[in-house]
Amino acid sequence: MPIPRVERQELLRTIARFDGRRILVVGDLMLDRYVRGSVSRISPEAPVPVVRVTEESVIPGGAGNVASNLAALGAQVAVVGVVGKDEAGRRLLEHFGDHGANVEGVCADSRRATTQKCRVVAERQQVVRFDRETTEPLAAATEKRLLAGLAVQLARAQAVVISDYGKGVVGPRLLAAAINGARRRGIPLTVDPKPEHFRRYRGVTGVTPNTAEAWACMGRAPRGGEAALTALGRGILAALRSRFVLITRGAEGMSLFEPGGRAVHIPTRAREVFDVSGAGDTVIAALTLALAAGAPPRRAAALSNYAAGIVVGKLGTATTTPEELAEALI
């Protein structure tokens, strides 16, 4: 379906305003590690394949992937979060440093492990994944440092993304400080929610749950059909008193709810689908950057849907650029 000319020009104008916007990402940083290789035999020690490693790579995941997506879209990114004093934490900080993100607000805590997901992939098949993480609430001293870092970064930000994967960073105090700070400064604050923390998000600008998370946020069993979806979106809006709710619906695109308005259903713009992991991170990154660039939620959501449509067509957790995004608007 071609986009009307006027709408396309508005979308392009918003993209042109992405460059250099200062966006703060607060949340659970992770490191995704990929060990790639080939299998030619079964181990003599146990009935498992032997993978001959040919390649190893690391990329930021979780809130880190949101930061990567923002940076690729042209934002000036600052990060507030926690890493352990371990190799994975160092790799993460190094990666952010190389990509120009501000990491003054990242605390290193020797009592925590940097969240890490290591996937062993042979001939494109995942053989095993092993995780390392600490999910306990933060120690009081770490939370204090984090709050201080948040205050500094918030004062410079033009929008805030909270990327809550439930690993301990997004506690009630940190959230309250972020929500109040963003309100005081009149800047948008969006949340990729953890359903268990739903009640804490009251007063945010917008949330971006996927369908399953949206149902879980309301503590209801999922039901199909447009009427049920509309009731769900309205329920979340009322509970949070937010400016909008954007439910991402995988292959079915996304639905935007705003107070007083009708639900807007946006079909996916993906042309090819290779890898859908991390699409939600792309959505909240592009959405928030567009809001910071002055777009209303409807236009910001439309752009985030194009951005997600591009990244699902790439292999591996991926990002997109303003140029690719502009090209996709045909």
Ligand SMILES: Nc1ncnc2c1ncn2[C@@H]1O[C@H](COP(=O)(O)OP(=O)(O)OP(=O)(O)O)[C@@H](O)[C@H]1O
């Ligand atoms: N299979 C698909 N086909 C086309 N588009 C897709 C597909 N999966 C995701 N998308 C696009 O990506 C957006 C976000 O995807 P989804 O709703 O799966 O988020 P998510 O569950 O939070 O993803 P993740 O947690 O893996 O990052 C969708 O709104 C849509 O635009």
Ligand SMILES: [Mg+2]
């Ligand atoms: Mg998600």
